Amino acid sequence: MPSIPMSIFRPGVALAALLLAACGTVPVPRLAADPVDAAAQLQWLDRVSWGANPADAQTVEAMGVPRWLGAQLHPGPAVLPAAAQAQIDAMRISTTPIDRLARELEAQRKAAEALSDDDAKTAARQAYQQTLNQLSREAQQRFLLRALYSPNQLQEQMTWFWMNHFNVSTRKGGLRELVGDYEEAAIRPHALGRFRDLLGATVRHPAMLRYLDNAQNAGGRLNENYARELMELHTLGVGSGYSQSDVQSLARVLSGLGVTLRDDGPPPRLPAAQQAAYVRQGLFEFNPARHDDGAKTLLGAPITQRGLAEADEALDRLARAPATARFVSRKLAIYFVADAPPPALVERMSATFLRSDGDIAAVLTTLFESPEFAASLGRKFRDPVHYVVGSVRLAYGDRVVSDVAPMLGWLNRMGQPLYGHETPDGYALTQDAWASAGQMATRFEIARAIGASGAVLFRAGDKAPLEKPPYPPLAASPVVRTEMASLSQATRAALAQASAPPDWNTFFLASPEFNHR
Amino acid sequence: MQRRDLLKMLAAAAPLAGGAGRLMAAPAAEGAKLLVVFLRGAYDCANLLVPISGAAGDFYRASRPGIAVPRPGEANGALALDADWGLHPALASSVMPLFQKKQAAFIPFAGTDDLTRSHFETQDSIELGQALDRRRDYRSGFLNRLAGVLGAGPLTAVSPIAFTDQLPISLRGDAQAANMALGNVGRQGIDARQSQVIESMYRGTALAQPVAEGFAVRDEVLRAVKAEMDAASRNAMTAKGFELVAQRMARLMQERFDLGFVDVGGWDTHVGQGAGTGYLANRFEELGRGLAGFADAMGESAWRDTVVVVISEFGRTFRENGNKGTDHGHGTVYWVLGGGLDAQAGGRVVGEQLALTQPAALFQNRDHPVLNEYRAVFAGLFARMYGLSPAQLDHVFGGVSAKDLRLV
Numbered sequence: 013m014p015s016i017p018m019s020i021f022r023p024g025v026a027l028a029a030l031l032l033a034a035c036g037t038v039p040v041p042r043l044a045a046d047p048v049d050a051a052a053q054l055q056w057l058d059r060v061s062w063g064a065n066p067a068d069a070q071t072v073e074a075m076g077v078p079r080w081l082g083a084q085l086h087p088g089p090a091v092l093p094a095a096a097q098a099q100i101d102a103m104r105i106s107t108t109p110i111d112r113l114a115r116e117l118e119a120q121r122k123a124a125e126a127l128s129d130d131d132a133k134t135a136a137r138q139a140y141q142q143t144l145n146q147l148s149r150e151a152q153q154r155f156l157l158r159a160l161y162s163p164n165q166l167q168e169q170m171t172w173f174w175m176n177h178f179n180v181s182t183r184k185g186g187l188r189e190l191v192g193d194y195e196e197a198a199i200r201p202h203a204l205g206r207f208r209d210l211l212g213a214t215v216r217h218p219a220m221l222r223y224l225d226n227a228q229n230a231g232g233r234l235n236e237n238y239a240r241e242l243m244e245l246h247t248l249g250v251g252s253g254y255s256q257s258d259v260q261s262l263a264r265v266l267s268g269l270g271v272t273l274r275d276d277g278p279p280p281r282l283p284a285a286q287q288a289a290y291v292r293q294g295l296f297e298f299n300p301a302r303h304d305d306g307a308k309t310l311l312g313a314p315i316t317q318r319g320l321a322e323a324d325e326a327l328d329r330l331a332r333a334p335a336t337a338r339f340v341s342r343k344l345a346i347y348f349v350a351d352a353p354p355p356a357l358v359e360r361m362s363a364t365f366l367r368s369d370g371d372i373a374a375v376l377t378t379l380f381e382s383p384e385f386a387a388s389l390g391r392k393f394r395d396p397v398h399y400v401v402g403s404v405r406l407a408y409g410d411r412v413v414s415d416v417a418p419m420l421g422w423l424n425r426m427g428q429p430l431y432g433h434e435t436p437d438g439y440a441l442t443q444d445a446w447a448s449a450g451q452m453a454t455r456f457e458i459a460r461a462i463g464a465s466g467a468v469l470f471r472a473g474d475k476a477p478l479e480k481p482p483y484p485p486l487a488a489s490p491v492v493r494t495e496m497a498s499l500s501q502a503t504r505a506a507l508a509q510a511s512a513p514p515d516w517n518t519f520f521l522a523s524p525e526f527n528h529r
Numbered sequence: 530m531q532r533r534d535l536l537k538m539l540a541a542a543a544p545l546a547g548g549a550g551r552l553m554a555a556p557a558a559e560g561a562k563l564l565v566v567f568l569r570g571a572y573d574c575a576n577l578l579v580p581i582s583g584a585a586g587d588f589y590r591a592s593r594p595g596i597a598v599p600r601p602g603e604a605n606g607a608l609a610l611d612a613d614w615g616l617h618p619a620l621a622s623s624v625m626p627l628f629q630k631k632q633a634a635f636i637p638f639a640g641t642d643d644l645t646r647s648h649f650e651t652q653d654s655i656e657l658g659q660a661l662d663r664r665r666d667y668r669s670g671f672l673n674r675l676a677g678v679l680g681a682g683p684l685t686a687v688s689p690i691a692f693t694d695q696l697p698i699s700l701r702g703d704a705q706a707a708n709m710a711l712g713n714v715g716r717q718g719i720d721a722r723q724s725q726v727i728e729s730m731y732r733g734t735a736l737a738q739p740v741a742e743g744f745a746v747r748d749e750v751l752r753a754v755k756a757e758m759d760a761a762s763r764n765a766m767t768a769k770g771f772e773l774v775a776q777r778m779a780r781l782m783q784e785r786f787d788l789g790f791v792d793v794g795g796w797d798t799h800v801g802q803g804a805g806t807g808y809l810a811n812r813f814e815e816l817g818r819g820l821a822g823f824a825d826a827m828g829e830s831a832w833r834d835t836v837v838v839v840i841s842e843f844g845r846t847f848r849e850n851g852n853k854g855t856d857h858g859h860g861t862v863y864w865v866l867g868g869g870l871d872a873q874a875g876g877r878v879v880g881e882q883l884a885l886t887q888p889a890a891l892f893q894n895r896d897h898p899v900l901n902e903y904r905a906v907f908a909g910l911f912a913r914m915y916g917l918s919p920a921q922l923d924h925v926f927g928g929v930s931a932k933d934l935r936l937v
Contacts, residue, residue: 225799225852233851237799240647240857250650427694427710434794435570437649440695444668447736448696450709453719453743456727460718506730515723522727524734 038086040078044383047077050494055389058529059348060084060380061165063402064491067410068165081380084166085204085373095412096161103150110193111275111294114218117143117189118273144188149420151192152430156416159401170203170372171195172397173347175431176438177340178214178246180223182431187219190295191431194219207340207370208331211246215327218271218295224436227270229263231304239263241436247330249339254311261308265315265322268303271295289319337365341375343441348379349388351442357384393443394529396426399455402529403462403521404469406491407484413469422458427451456522463517486517499525558683558915560834562782564789564823565672565699566864568816568841569652570796573809573855574862574897575847578635578878579607581615584886592848596804596855605805610635614878619810623817627824627866631875632832634936636863637882638900640843646857648797651842656699658904660928671904673702674925675911676788680704683915689788690746692778697790705738707746707786711777712770717747753780775819779826782835796841800852820866832868836914836937838907839864844897847885860897863906865936871913873935880906880934905932913937 047053053072058064060081072080092100100106105113120143124136159168175195182188198217202210214220221227224238239262244250272292274280279290282301291298298320308315310326311333317325330336341361345353361378368374379385394402400422404413413419423429428446433439440446461468467482486492499507503523510516520526579598580589590597598617599606607615608625614635616625627633642661643654654661658671672689679687691700691708700706719727724744731740757777771793782789795812802809820839824832840863845855865874873879881900883890892898908922908931922931 228800228852230851235799235850235852236856244645244647244650250645250647256644256646435648435797444701445695447739448691448708449739449742449746450694450696450707451743452736452740453709453747456719456724456743457717460723464718500730502732503730506726509726518719518723519726519730523730524736527736 038082039377040082041085041377041381043078043081043381044386047386051498052389053077054491054494055529056081058402059389059392060169061405062159062169063398063405063529065405065409066490068163069491069494071163081166084164085376085380087164087167087204090158090162090164090167092158092161092163093410093412095414096157099414100154100157103154105147105150105154105192105196110190110197113147113193114189114295115273115275148182148188148191148431151195152420153416154192155195155430156401156419157412160405160416161410161412166376167200167203170376171200173344174199174203174210176433176441177343178210178220179433179436179438180219180431181434183434184223186222187431190217190219190222193217202372204373204376205371207336207365207372208327210372211327211331212324214246215242215266215269215323216293216296221269221271221296226266229267229269230302231264231267231306234260234263234267234304236260236263239266242266243330245436245438247339248333248335252333252335252339258310261310261315262326264304264306264308265310265326268299268301269320269323270297270299270302272297291320331370332366334362334366337362337370340370341365344375344379346441348376348392349385350392351444354384357382390525390528392529393447394527395439395441395446396423396428396455397430398529399527400426400458400462403459403526404466406489406526407462407466407486407517407521408469409489415469415471418461418468422461426454426458455527456518459521460514460518463519463521464514466517481513483514483517485513486520487513492520495525499523558679560787560831561684561914562787562789562831562835563914564778564782564791564835564837566816566820566837566839567652567656567697567699567790567792568796568839569648569792569794570798570841571648571651571843571845571857571861572796572812572841573798573802573845574637574841574860575845575855576802576804576809577617577813578610578637578862579615579617580613580885581607581609582613585613585884588886589847593804594849595853596802596849598805605810607805610878613884617810617813618805619813620817623814623821624864624866627821628876631872632824632866632868632870633876634865634870634874635878636865636880636901636906636934637878638860638880638897639840639863639903639906640860640897640899640901641903642899643843644859646843646859648842648857653698655840655842655903656697658699658907658926660926663927667698667701669702670697670699671907671925672699672788672790673704673706676700676704676706677702678917678921678924679788679915682921683917684787687788688786690781690786690790692774692781692789692791697792700790705742707742709746709750711750711774711781717751719744749781749785750777753777753784756780771815771819772822775823776826779823783827783831798845799850799854799856802854820864824866824868827868829868834869836865836867836870836910838910839866840903846895847891847897848895858896859892860899863901863903865910867937869937871935871937874937879936880932901932901934904929906934909933910936 047056054064054069056077057068057072061068120140124140127133127136162168180187180194182191194217198213202213224241225235226238229235236259240259243254248254282290286300289300300319315322315325342358345358361375364378365375400419428439465482466484467478470479503525506519507516510519576598580586581601601607601609601615605618608618608621609615624633641655643651645651656670657665659665676687676689689700689706691697692711693708694710696708728741731737778789793816798809827835841861844858844861846858850856888894904926908926908929911917912922912931914937922929
């Protein structure tokens with residue numbers, strides 16, 4: 013196949029011009045080498061975004077990789093296609109503030125429990141559970157719509173990364189109604205901001221406080237769960253030198269941080285001396301009566317503040333620790349560069365982290381500017397969520413799907429459901445966790461599901477007939493046509509054996525090239 | 530340590546002398562099958578194997594005012610295993626009968642010397658099975674090294690598999706290992722021709738082996754599920770959850786695989802774990818039903834050659850926490866099941882033990898101590914099951930000195 017000139021993409025649209033104008037003031041990364049040919053630009057797009065699609069490829073072509081990256085690192089508000097935004101706007105999680113939603117649900121639960129007729133009670137309980145399921149499903153759907161169509165692709169990639177880093181799971185009780193707000197209020201706004209702000213937002217979010225049992229952590233009845241994971245998984249990293257007594261100290265610092273469903277009534281009956289220290293913000297509560305007010309030492313230094321301010325002092329200390337800079341930088345490098353990231357790169361990222369006081373966009377700039385990043389393109393195995401989202405972006409571009417439910421099903425089958433990782437370590441970011449024999453067999457089934465009948469994404473309802481043809485026009489995609497030249501001989505030979513377009517699509521989505529980014 | 534326990538220890542845990550006559554003769558390795566069941570999340574062993582007598586029983590109940598399993602004979606009380614220990618009542622109709630048939634044993638005070646009390650850290654360190662004072666090699670799990678050793682000698686055609694979505698760390702390494710989750714086996718859309726074409730794209734790449742193995746195992750599993758459906762159409766009971774998985778494991782291990790791994794989650798009971806009934810009891814019940822179903826489905830002959838070891842990353846605090854749950858602890862209890870357990874082990878609580886009668890007996894005044902280090906225990910088991918030499922054992926668990934609990 014002849015090489016494809018850059019002009020294959022559709023003529024420029026207003027969006028590209030708009031982005032060009034908007035990014036005039038943001039810093040532009042200085043890349044080790046500026047990729048100018050279409051195939052190289054696609055590799056950058058494929059790694060930085062949720063997967064290359066024709067519309068974004070056109071934007072990258074128009075702006076050039078450095079300016080596009082600058083805009084991605086410093087995004088403005090995301091404007092989604094109207095058809096995607098309309099789906100989001102129709103969701104209950106979009107229209108109801110989280111505190112009101114939580115109280116409405118509590119009222120629904122209590123009303124169900126108060127019923128005296130057994131059948132009626134059973135039905136009301138079921139309805140309550142279905143409501144909770146629906147709310148977490150809305151959050152999953154909203155995430156996928158943004159990953160597919162947000163122009164702020166890097167922000168969406170980082171939103172997933174931090175959701176995974178500060179993992180919560182809807183498999184635990186009391187989380188299904190909260191997970192959407194957790195992502196929306198605690199994670200996405202800080203995804204490219206300061207690490208300390210992000211950390212602080214997770215500590216005050218009811219989803220995290222419930223998930224790691226801190227809502228039950230009180231002076232005299234300590235629960236160490238959150239304190240341990242906060243140091244092991246969220247900041248310092250295991251084996252970085254903190255001790256069991258640091259875990260206990262931090263648990264005491266965090267005692268009294270919890271969740272309340274009370275509305276604007278007076279605080280619970282507190283001794284006058286403690287009234288002023290009581291804090292309630294939305295569903296977050298700091299209750300001084302549940303706080304261990306004794307003296308504490310954390311990481312070798314005393315905690316000097318009292319009450320809720322102790323938590324901020326401890327988080328400052330943890331967020332600024334060199335171990336945290338290294339731990340977070342390394343994880344970012346695993347996500348964006350390689351399963352075993354070059355130590356020199358991690359060192360440079362850590363230095364940026366410490367110098368910038370944890371500015372995530374600055375740390376990523378160091379990463380993107382590195383020759384190690386450029387050298388790694390095309391070699392990172394797609395985990396299921398990158399595989400599924402990337403496939404749909406490639407297959408259908410900016411044609412907005414009307415039903416993302418099949419994508420949720422594919423993610424479940426591949427073992428990476430959104431908000432579904434039970435334990436706080438989050439999903440593994442490395443190939444060895446996703447490329448075993450059984451997983452590869454399942455992956456090819458998904459390749460076929462998308463390649464042969466991707467039209468399930470455009471159905472009005474479960475039973476509605478599929479549009480015709482039921483498969484995506486993959487071979488005609490300008491992105492695919494650009495990539496054809498770089499496919500291996502074995503892949504091209506396989507594609508040549510395809511009996512029909514669904515077969516061709518399946519093989520392309522199953523190919524080694526597409527399974528890496 | 531009490532004198533009585535010291536004697537017990539001396540009797541039960543004589544270290545393996547190299548090539549001692551006690552070792553199972555090498556030919557017995559043929560047909561030997563091993564299944565490791567990993568309870569992820571650190572199950573509460575103190576409510577599985579319950580101290581029932583004297584001061585130990587009193588200390589146990591006083592430490593757990595809201596969650597202690599009642600004494601034998603009381604409502605939802607423990608089932609007496611011997612004078613000292615009782616079993617959680619949720620296992621009355623599953624594991625208890627195996628224990629009575631001398632096909633089950635428990636090893637209390639088992640675990641690792643890893644003290645992070647981190648689930649992930651400790652699960653990894655157990656699955657790796659490497660000496661703790663060395664840099665970890667995440668590409669080498671202990672079951673994989675076992676497969677390597679067996680493949681080079683006693684079990685040339687060794688065929689390991691994990692019944693999990695992901696290949697667990699314990700099976701990662703140089704030896705070929707398959708994996709496939711069995712809970713939800715759906716209809717397959719990729720046909721034989723497509724499988725061949727896809728395989729051809731990966732030939733010569735780093736993923737060639739898992740891609741080829743994936744298609745092969747898929748075909749095996751489908752055959753097993755078909756047999757199940759044939760049985761179901763003859764009105765056999767249909768199982769769910771872990772019980773269903775366990776039956777399918779048995780079918781595959783009976784026919785094709787001899788080294789298996791599966792994990793079961795849901796054990797991290799920080800809050801409201803219950804006592805003789807409740808959340809943890811339900812988890813035990815489901816697990817027990819699955820294990821008994823596995824034994825049954827293996828059939829008498831294969832079960833005689835099979836050993837199932839149930840492990841967990843660590844135990845939980847001996848005392849109940851402020852939320853009627855328990856926090857991360859240290860020592861735990863391993864279960865050993867099999868149709869051919871040694872008379873010395875079957876129907877007994879084995880290994881080095883200690884009566885926990887007072888706070889000073891607890892490790893760091895909070896947990897069960899570890900007296901039976903898991904690498905030493907597994908090495909002792911492997912020596913007996915497969916007739917491995919000290920050099921071979923050292924390859925599986927570097928630097929280990931095996932502890933022979935005479936399990937088989």
